[in-house]
Amino acid sequence: MILRAAALGLSLMSAGAAMAQPTYQLLQFDDLAGWAEDDHQAALEVFLNTCGDMRSADWKGLCDVARQGQEARGFFERFFTPVLIDDGQDALFTGYFEPELRGSLTRGGPYQYPLYRLPSNPGQYSRREIEETGAYANQGLEIAWIDDPVDVFFLQVQGSGRVRLDTGGWLRVGYGGANGREYSSVGLALVDRGIYQPHQVSADVIRNWVRSNGEEGRKLLWANESFVFFREVNEVPADQGPLGAMNRSVTTMRTVAVDPAYVPLGAPVWIEKQGADPLNRLMVAQDTGSAIKGSQRADIFFGTGDRAGRDAGRIKDGGRMVVLMPLQAAYALLPDVIE
Incomplete structure (x- = not known):
């Protein structure tokens, strides 16, 4: 999945911001707010x-132990150490979701906006050229036709989704590639034009403005030259989440996207999210995102559909994230550890 945090329309960190050398602090499980009250079995x-x-021998060994059947809380407390990784950036939690769109396998009626497979020349055209001139039309690249061009745009932001077909049933699509053009935030474009203040921009605000402004709204989307192509992923059952960066289904409110430069993919992570709806929960780092950068940056998967989208879109909170590391791996961080 890609660019999910950009669904809010605003860059969350300067691309050129210097990243401090990380420090590591070993914690105790008693230091984790709400640890005892969580559903450790679900995690x-x-x-x-x-x-x-996971490739590391430490992780593979723990996976083998877990498969033998363990009391969940005891398993985590016996074999892991909580590690707080600090790179000098403030913690930031956002949310992402899997959109649901209405579509058809054939073009007709309201279904006029295609989802394309990856062509042989993906980097040749900008978003405007693809959508305005039909650069890839009638080449057998259409996976499905959607009834709303704004939904297509936000599907590209999320990187995966499900299409409810007019004939019944579902079609699931995932990220298949991109045209290589630089991503530009349409939310920032609205701010630059003086239409909104930064704190006012959200995915819903962008949707409503584009839909209410006809051709000008369409041109706003063209300001983002990046264009995403898809692939069918119907091998994933409809009752499971979309595929994450580990090529496995992600789980609602238990999967978190992280920066793998700091957090190993597959690692358990303890979330202490602040804000209007505080959340203390053990999750698993099973996904990534191009806007997810830093040791304290995380994107929580909220599920599928409009309600999940609304809930995810409201999240922009501080807090802290603590990685559960195998004992040997945690102490191997010495002497860089603060105790």
């Missing part, structure tokens, strides 16, 4: 979905 089941794909 263990999510951990088991992807731990077999």
Whole structure:
């Protein structure tokens, strides 16, 4: 999945911001707010979905132990150490979701806006050239036709989604590639034009403005030259989440996207999210995103559909994220550890 944090329309960190050398602090489980009250079994089941794909011997060994059947809370407390990784940036939690769109396998009626497979020359055209001139039309690249061009745009922002077909049933699509053009925030474009203040911009605000402004709204989307192509991923059952960066289904409110430069994919992470709806929960780092940068940057998967989208779009909170590391790996961080 890609660019999810950009669904809010605003850059969350300067691309050129210098990243401090990270420091590591070993914590105790008693230091984790709400640890004892969480559903550790639910987190263990999510951990088991992807731990077999982790390459390190430390992680593979713990995965084997977990598969033998463990009391969940005891498993995490016996074999892991909580590690707080600090790179000098403030913690930031956002949310992402899997959109649902209305579509058809054939063009007709309201279904006029295609989802394209990856062509052989993906970098040749900008978004405007693809959408205005039909650069890839009638080449057999159309996966499905959607009834709303704004939904198509935001599907590209999220990177994956489900299409409810007019004939019944579902079609699931995932990220298949991009045209290589630089992503530009349409939310920032609205701010630059003086239409909104930064704190006013959200995914819903962008949607409503584009839909209410006809051709000018369409041109706003063209300001983002980046264009995403898709692939069918119907091997994933409809009752499971979309595929994450580990090529396994992500789990609602138990999967978090992280920066793998700091957090190993597949690692359990303890979330202490502040804000209007505080959340203390053990999750698993099973996904990434191009806007997810830093040791304290995380994107929480809220599920599928409009309600999940609304809930995810409201999240922009501080707090802290603590990585549960295998004991040996945690102490190998010495002497860089603060105790």
